Amino acid sequence: xxxxxxxxxxxxxxxxxxxxxxxxxxxxxxxxxxxxxxxxxxxxxxxxxxxxxxxxxxxxxxxxxxxxxxxxxxxxxxxxxxxxxxxxxxxxxxxxxxxxxxxxxxxxxxxxxxxxxxxxxxxxxxxxxxxxxxxxxxxxxxxxxxxxxxxxxxxxxxxxxxxxxxxxxxxxxxxxxxxxxxxxxxxxxxxxxxxxxxxxxxxxxxxxxxxxxxxxxxxxxxxxxxxxxxxxxxxxxxxxxxxxxxxxxxxxxxxxxxxxxxxxxxxxxxxx
Amino acid sequence: xxxxxxxxxxxxxxxxxxxxxxxxxxxxxxxxxxxxxxxxxxxxxxxxxxxxxxxxxxxxxxxxxxxxxxxxxxxxxxxxxxxxxxxxxxxxxxxxxxxxxxxxxxxxxxxxxxxxxxxxxxxxxxxxxxxxxxxxxxxxxxxxxxxxxxxxxxxx
Numbered sequence: 296x297x298x299x300x301x302x303x304x305x306x307x308x309x310x311x312x313x314x315x316x317x318x319x320x321x322x323x324x325x326x327x328x329x330x331x332x333x334x335x336x337x338x339x340x341x342x343x344x345x346x347x348x349x350x351x352x353x354x355x356x357x358x359x360x361x362x363x364x365x366x367x368x369x370x371x372x373x374x375x376x377x378x379x380x381x382x383x384x385x386x387x388x389x390x391x392x393x394x395x396x397x398x399x400x401x402x403x404x405x406x407x408x409x410x411x412x413x414x415x416x417x418x419x420x421x422x423x424x425x426x427x428x429x430x431x432x433x434x435x436x437x438x439x440x441x442x443x444x445x446x447x448x449x450x451x452x453x454x455x456x457x458x459x460x461x462x463x464x465x466x467x468x469x470x471x472x473x474x475x476x477x478x479x480x481x482x483x484x485x486x487x488x489x490x491x492x493x494x495x496x497x498x499x500x501x502x503x504x505x506x507x508x509x510x511x512x513x514x515x516x517x518x519x520x521x522x523x524x525x526x527x528x529x530x531x532x533x534x535x536x537x538x539x540x541x542x543x544x545x546x547x548x549x550x551x552x553x554x555x556x557x558x559x560x561x562x563x564x565x566x567x
Numbered sequence: 568x569x570x571x572x573x574x575x576x577x578x579x580x581x582x583x584x585x586x587x588x589x590x591x592x593x594x595x596x597x598x599x600x601x602x603x604x605x606x607x608x609x610x611x612x613x614x615x616x617x618x619x620x621x622x623x624x625x626x627x628x629x630x631x632x633x634x635x636x637x638x639x640x641x642x643x644x645x646x647x648x649x650x651x652x653x654x655x656x657x658x659x660x661x662x663x664x665x666x667x668x669x670x671x672x673x674x675x676x677x678x679x680x681x682x683x684x685x686x687x688x689x690x691x692x693x694x695x696x697x698x699x700x701x702x703x704x705x706x707x708x709x710x711x712x713x714x715x716x717x718x719x720x721x722x723x
Contacts (some may be wrong), residue, residue: 367603515575
């Protein structure tokens with residue numbers, strides 16, 4: 296518990312890194328992370344609601360502040376898609392927008408004080424609650440595997456089954472039958488590395504960020520007396536500085552996830 | 568469970584973060600939003616202005632075309648009037664000329680007729696003389712009877 300410093304920093308961090316799971320699951324496959332699901336759903340609904348409300352009332356005239364903000368975000372994302380992908384953006388544009396805003400919002404949960412939400416949930420009898428869904432591999436892999444499925448889908452759609460298969464076996468080395476296996480192995484590694492790198496990059500950044508916040512938070516209860524207060528001040532400074540730096544990280548990670556999604560799906564459309 | 572020191576420290580940092588966002592991040596976003604609003608408003612205004620100007624220009628062009636058309640028709644009317652005048656004048660002059668020519672021709676005719684009459688009279692006088700001389704078998708002194716002959720010629 297955050298309130299018992301005698302448990303030590305290790306216990307404090309371990310406590311904070313434990314997901315909220317159903318009691319009956321006993322750590323099995325159905326030990327779903329209720330906290331990640333709840334936060335991501337709430338943020339997803341929030342995103343949809345905000346953009347839907349603004350889109351519904353969108354005017355061709357001078358936009359209100361909310362509409363102008365939505366337009367700026369939309370234009371930014373659409374510009375990124377346009378730069379990379381030259382084709383029908385009716386699906387890829389909204390996908391990129393969803394990925395960007397959703398990941399950004401989930402990352403932004405990292406800026407909330409690490410003890411705030413667990414402290415609130417504790418009032419309702421929920422001991423463990425991790426507020427950052429993107430610091431959960433389940434969440435990041437859920438997104439990256441969805442992107443992976445889309446990559447496969449668009450590869451087949453753009454090239455046909457035979458076209459895609461022939462590409463898998465004949466590129467990049469050549470058409471010789473002896474090269475079929477090396478070609479396929481290389482393409483398979485390339486293909487599978489995409490969702491793994493996509494998910495692990497985001498997870499790694501957010502998990503590390505959360506962990507650094509927890510380590511700095513450890514300073515708040517590290518000592519007693521004058522030294523304790525000095526460490527407390529250092530904790531506030533460190534926590535703030537890391538928070539400021541983290542504003543950059545949450546934006547960049549959301550941006551990277553979006554751009555790579557666009558790039559991967561756009562590559563699926565390209566012929567080698 | 569009361570909030571402990573850790574949570575308080577984190578909340579202080581969070582407050583600083585919020586302060587930072589309010590003062591250094593939100594103004595940028597706000598500026599972008601306002602600039603966008605101004606840009607759109609200006610664009611719409613410019614479009615409206617251009618629209619009004621176009622309408623104005625259309626009106627002006629229509630008015631000018633009307634004026635030009637009026638002027639053209641006036642010019643045509645004037646030209647027609649002038650032409651009529653010229654024709655009338657020419658006709659008058661021609662009639663006067665004709666009358667003049669007719670009068671002089673009539674004068675000529677009259678004088679020629681007079682002359683012919685005079686000649687005829689003279690010839691008739693001579694013929695009468697010859698006839699008379701033949702009748703009387705002697706020369707009649709023309710000068711002696713000139714007065715008589717002239718009287719005769721005038722009676723013819």
